[in-house]
Amino acid sequence: MKALVFEPFSGASGDMILSSLLDMGMYVDESKIADAVSVFNLEMEVKEVEKRGIAAKKVTFVNKNSKSKKSADGAMTVQSYADIVRTIERSGLSEEIIQNSLSIFERIADAESSVHRVQKETLTFHELGALDTIGDLVGCSIAFMDIQPATIISTPIAVGGGSVKAEHGLLPIPAPATVEILKNTSLLYHGGPFESELLTPTGAALLAHFVHRSEHFLPQMRIEETGYGAGLQDLPMPNVLRVSLGEITNENLHLSMEIDAIEVLETNVDNVTGEMMGNFVEVLMAEGAKDVAISPVLMKKGRTGYVIKVITSQQDTARIAYRIMEETGSLGVRVMQVKHRFVADREEKTVKVRIRGVDKEVGVKIGRDAKGNVLNVAAEFEDVKRVAHELKMPLKDIMKIVEGSYIGNYSGSKFRDSQFTVHG
Numbered sequence: 001m002k003a004l005v006f007e008p009f010s011g012a013s014g015d016m017i018l019s020s021l022l023d024m025g026m027y028v029d030e031s032k033i034a035d036a037v038s039v040f041n042l043e044m045e046v047k048e049v050e051k052r053g054i055a056a057k058k059v060t061f062v063n064k065n066s067k068s069k070k071s072a073d074g075a076m077t078v079q080s081y082a083d084i085v086r087t088i089e090r091s092g093l094s095e096e097i098i099q100n101s102l103s104i105f106e107r108i109a110d111a112e113s114s115v116h117r118v119q120k121e122t123l124t125f126h127e128l129g130a131l132d133t134i135g136d137l138v139g140c141s142i143a144f145m146d147i148q149p150a151t152i153i154s155t156p157i158a159v160g161g162g163s164v165k166a167e168h169g170l171l172p173i174p175a176p177a178t179v180e181i182l183k184n185t186s187l188l189y190h191g192g193p194f195e196s197e198l199l200t201p202t203g204a205a206l207l208a209h210f211v212h213r214s215e216h217f218l219p220q221m222r223i224e225e226t227g228y229g230a231g232l233q234d235l236p237m238p239n240v241l242r243v244s245l246g247e248i249t250n251e252n253l254h255l256s257m258e259i260d261a262i263e264v265l266e267t268n269v270d271n272v273t274g275e276m277m278g279n280f281v282e283v284l285m286a287e288g289a290k291d292v293a294i295s296p297v298l299m300k301k302g303r304t305g306y307v308i309k310v311i312t313s314q315q316d317t318a319r320i321a322y323r324i325m326e327e328t329g330s331l332g333v334r335v336m337q338v339k340h341r342f343v344a345d346r347e348e349k350t351v352k353v354r355i356r357g358v359d360k361e362v363g364v365k366i367g368r369d370a371k372g373n374v375l376n377v378a379a380e381f382e383d384v385k386r387v388a389h390e391l392k393m394p395l396k397d398i399m400k401i402v403e404g405s406y407i408g409n410y411s412g413s414k415f416r417d418s419q420f421t422v423h424g
Helices: 014-022 030-040 081-089 095-116 131-147 176-183 201-210 274-287 314-328 381-391 395-408
Strands: 002-007 042-051 054-063 151-154 163-166 169-172 221-230 240-248 258-260 262-269 291-298 304-313 334-336 341-343 345-355 358-368 374-379
Touching: 014 030, 014 054, 014 131, 014 201, 014 221, 014 240, 030 042, 030 131, 042 131, 042 221, 054 131, 081 095, 081 131, 095 131, 095 176, 095 201, 095 314, 131 201, 176 201, 262 314, 274 291, 274 304, 274 314, 304 314, 345 395, 358 381, 358 395, 374 381, 374 395, 381 395
Parallel strands: 002 151, 054 221
Antiparallel strands: 002 240, 042 054, 163 169, 221 240, 258 341, 262 304, 262 334, 291 304, 345 358, 358 374
């Protein structure tokens, strides 16, 4: 299993994460990131630096309009929440980059909103709202898409200690917004080892979004490449973030299955009909939900209702939750605490089968583990239903013929041919 492992022994920030990924060389396309951030009038500079004897990459962003680097507090501009959202949405970048960047930014905005007890729409951002932070979010999104690891792991994060000067005065370390981001994740963290801010809110949000799980130590793996991203501070130990890419060697780990970072949304409704629920499932699946389950329940005052559970990718959580409320009239959607799910590698094929002397095309779905071993074969229901109706045969018989014959054409880890003949 291809794994990406972060070791934040000296903390993490947005630029440290991006720098560490770029330091892995051929695995990340630096020019692609430079082109992407240019739509925000940013130029990306990547330099080789040294931190306590360790060579590392250091990324900085330059505003092409002013040609001046970010100020000491990390801000080039002051922007509102809405400004930043619009800037990302109208960037013209791919939908996946935009959704990842917005989801990470939403974590930061939600944390600031919770800490200050204000609506996030009224927030203005200083350090976090600057264009260079947008560069970090977009750059990291592209880097992770380039690498495409099966799983992303982090060892415990050193957050530092003491206090930090902020707009409202001295704040404890980790900063309240950083704690707010960390508290609803699976990330492990600890104080120290120095009195300094080692983990920034942007760094916390990026790790919270992309990391699937935390482990106390580097897992057993064959390392193919490492990268070091430099921080701004001069500390008694190297102020760098290390990332390693390699294969996890323990074959039993995760049962050779892929890990999919998800969230589970849940809500109760009692003012909708069964017909509306049937349409609702179709709408959410078309919107990109991974799965939808609805159970009838008895609610308060003896009313009948439904419990709705929806599995969605992390970057789609806010959008799918809004769609649930829009479709059902629910006033609140719960986000369940789920780390990830194990998934088989899924493939869809169209096969030609001959049943009673007639050729028919039927879709099949194949589930495999990470080694290519077939776990399950399922015929596409609507196709089977169509063939059963056309041939006037029981649906279950068509299902058995298609699935059984497809498995029969299976050899080793691959199917010999997607077309075969079956005499039913």
